[in-house]
Amino acid sequence: MARPKHGKEIFRWCDECGSLILGEGCSTCAPSREFSVSLPADIRPCTGTGVDTVKEVFERKFGTSSFLDGRLIFLNRIAGEDRTDEIVVEGEVIGTLRFEIVSKQFNLDLKLAGARMLAPLATKGLVKVKQPSGHLKGRSLPGTEIVEINGDFEIGDPLIVHSGNLICAGVARASSKDAVRSKKALGIRDAGKGRIKLPERDLTWMDFVRCNETHLRKLESKAVSDIRSFLGNRKENEITVSFSGGKDSLACYALARKAVGDVTLLFANTGLEFPETVEYIRSFASKNGVRLIEGSPPTTFWDQFPTFGPPAKDFRWCCKVCKLAPITSIIEDNYSEGVITLEGNRIFESFARSRIGFVERNPFVPGQINLNPVREWRAIEVWGYIWLKGLEYNPLYDKDFQRIGCYLCPACLASEWETTRRTHPELWRRWNDDLLQWSKEVCVDDEFVEHGFWRWKNLPPKMRNLAETLELRMPQVRTEQAQMKMIKGASPCTAGGFSIEGVISLPVKRDFSRVAEVLKVLGKVRYSDEYQIALVRKGDATLKVFGGGQVTAIASTREEAEDLFDLGVKSLLRAQMCSECGICVKSCPREALEISGGLKVDESRCTHCGKCIESCVVAHYFDKLVA
Ligand code: SF4
Ligand code: SF4
Structure with a gap:
């Protein structure tokens, strides 16, 4: 495989066979030529109903898709708002397929190679403009430059633009109705000369x-x-x-x-x-x-x-x-x-x-x-x-599933969730109904579910921007779980050392004895049920956890106090939110844990190694569970 350069990866293509070539040359015939795709270049085949998806977009935008028949189509996933794939046909990236979260439809960004292939075949999405002086690439053209429009289009639609002997890949900046009167009617992404002639093909993946x-x-x-x-x-x-x-x-x-x-x-x-x-x-x-x-x-x-x-x-x-x-x-x-x-x-x-x-x-x-x-x-x-x-x-x-796993996985793309809606309506409805119910309980808009925002705890910039565009009311950090209020950050104590103090409010309240039990993995616990207090001493350091959710850590250094405080919070959460998954039980090298009406610690076996805390899902995500 050739080395990447300038954010692109070089691959090879055999024009004779009409196939991508993965090694140095085609196994069956003549030398191959180079072409490039964007990184990370995890090219995959477009098969099954995935082909229908690609064809439907070309049909919708340009009134034709027959040029894809009999050819091997490859897709290359690149960064984008949702599913975004470069489309490779005949050794050329002809466009980028984009799933739009709001419209729940695929759109297309046409590349020059795509425009040069489609120019003689398209029946819509065609615009003829005057021959302007100077370069066309990268320019925005007013409606006064338009000579002829073939087919309706909307803002953002891809266009094939003819200008003299040039063929351009363009994008509509105004709808076909308004284009002629618009100061910014269309943008030109790239321009070149000549059509790309397509050979007849009747290929299968076994040819590849x-x-x-x-x-x-x-x-x-x-x-x-x-x-x-x-x-x-x-x-x-x-x-x-x-x-x-x-x-x-x-x-x-x-x-x-x-x-x-x-x-x-x-x-x-x-x-x-x-x-x-x-x-x-x-x-x-x-x-x-x-x-x-x-x-x-x-x-x-x-x-x-x-x-x-x-x-x-x-x-x-x-x-x-x-x-x-x-x-x-x-x-x-x-x-x-x-x-x-x-x-x-x-x-x-x-x-x-x-x-x-x-x-x-x-x-x-x-x-x-x-x-x-x-x-x-x-x-x-x-x-x-x-x-x-x-x-x-x-x-x-x-x-057209690209990822096989749990059907409601938050890692799935909005486009995949749409596919699930189509192919497995019962599964889709079950999870969607639960999400809508949850959204009511935590007071976020239904659109939070509708547009897939639930898939993040902390929204990334692209989703924050989309939320602003949609004027959605939603928390940027989900707060349906525990909440922590710091009473005192790590600060010097009058008696020496450092102390840190906070209060955790939890949606679930289990018996406080469970907290005292879980704290045993940290050290010897002194516990009063009457006063709802558990105390752990670790060398010079002291951790106190109270039934009301207060956690106090005192240690000789700031770092020790902070670490101990975190352990106190994790223990509180483990006790109150334990899912009884049993992972910590299996990860304990001393077989000191069992689940029996909550987590039970055998103090005679526990060495306070901390492995069970490292493996626990609640402790692992404690910063996500606490807002
Ligand atoms: S993993 Fe380590 S800290 Fe946890 S119960 Fe076992 S011995 Fe104790
Ligand atoms: S790993 Fe955590 S959530 Fe799972 S059983 Fe142990 S304490 Fe409970």
Whole structure:
């Protein structure tokens, strides 16, 4: 793969075969040429109803989409308000597909290559202008320059603009009705000469595989070699694959089969999977004669929803409760000696995954070693490999789902949520009704739900701007949970050292004895039920937690006082908001915890190592739970 330059990545294209080329050259024929797409360049194929989506936009804007028939269409996700994909056809980026959150429709930004392809075919979205002096690119033209308009358009619509022998990619700054009288009728994004002639094609994705077979086999060979090298003479003799029903885990399955033969599939069924995914995973295991271990969380998402509220991109409590909990149970129940698990994580998926290594360990799942054999593969390489191996994939991909997982995941795009509304109306309604009910309880506008703002605790700038444009009434930080009022920031005590004091108001009030119990993981607790006070001494430091929610920490340094105060707040929240997910129980190396009418700590075993606090979903998100 060529190296990126100026925010672009260079790929190759074979004009003979009409296909993207992933390696140095086409496996079947002549030399290929270069073209570029924007980073991160995780190119993927456009398949199934995804093709219909692209065609519908071209049909709506230019009255034609037949030029796409028989061709391989590739999409390249780039940054944007919501789903934003560069569209690659015949080795050219012809436009950018954009999902608009407010209109809930796809729109198109046309590129010059798209204008040059469509110019002889389009029946609308066409404007002829006078030949102005000087360059056209980047200019805004008044209506007085317009000679002819073909077809209606609205502000923001893409246009093909003809000017003399130039063809331009333009955008409407006024509607077709007002354009002629407007001072700013249209903008010219780019201009060039000549049409792009399109050869006849009748291609399938197996043509893409044929062109790239050499490259795909090299990828497989390297990944298999990496897996085998790691295994060496290790004691673990069983390889497992974390099988989510997605394409990346499917590729991992095929690599594991090639590397070691027998594998076991692990499926953490969150209870929020699409029915097709559950059905696919079970039938895939059965058809391929592979052992499948399926785990489910000890408590459901719906049980925890009243406590935590909707999960958010920056508050994914559901992952810990519904996904991590079943995985830890599967490992503990089946692999007490440890296990190696192949995971389909890829560096192109997100910033968080951009630095994953081949070998990773999840601190919350002791005994499991994770290998990421496809971490450097692009989506198109994963798909090429799946087609090369003839693997059956999840049918949801052919319904324009790009991410297989929980159907109400806050990481989903608004466009995906619209797809869910269309394909799974019952699931969509259930979650939408719950969100609307919740929005009433926390006094935010229904549009908060309607436009997907619930997916953030703290809105990012792009969503804040959109909220302002829509004049929505909404909190910038959700406050449906606990609230903290600082009485005194860390300040010197008259008796020496530093103290810090605050009050936490909680929506849930469980018996105070639970707080005293949870505090035992910090140190020896002195507790009075009558006065509703629990006191923990840690060396010279003292932590006091009161039934009314007051937390006071005193220590010899400011940092120690602040750390102890945080631990006090986390303990209070753990006691009052515990979801009984059991993750902390499994992460305790001393088996000092159990859940029995709340969390119980065996003081004779606890060494106050703090591992249970690190693993706890409530403690992890304590700053998000407290406003
Ligand atoms: S994880 Fe550490 S602090 Fe927590 S209960 Fe176990 S021994 Fe105690
Ligand atoms: S205290 Fe333990 S059981 Fe409760 S939410 Fe935290 S990790 Fe889960």
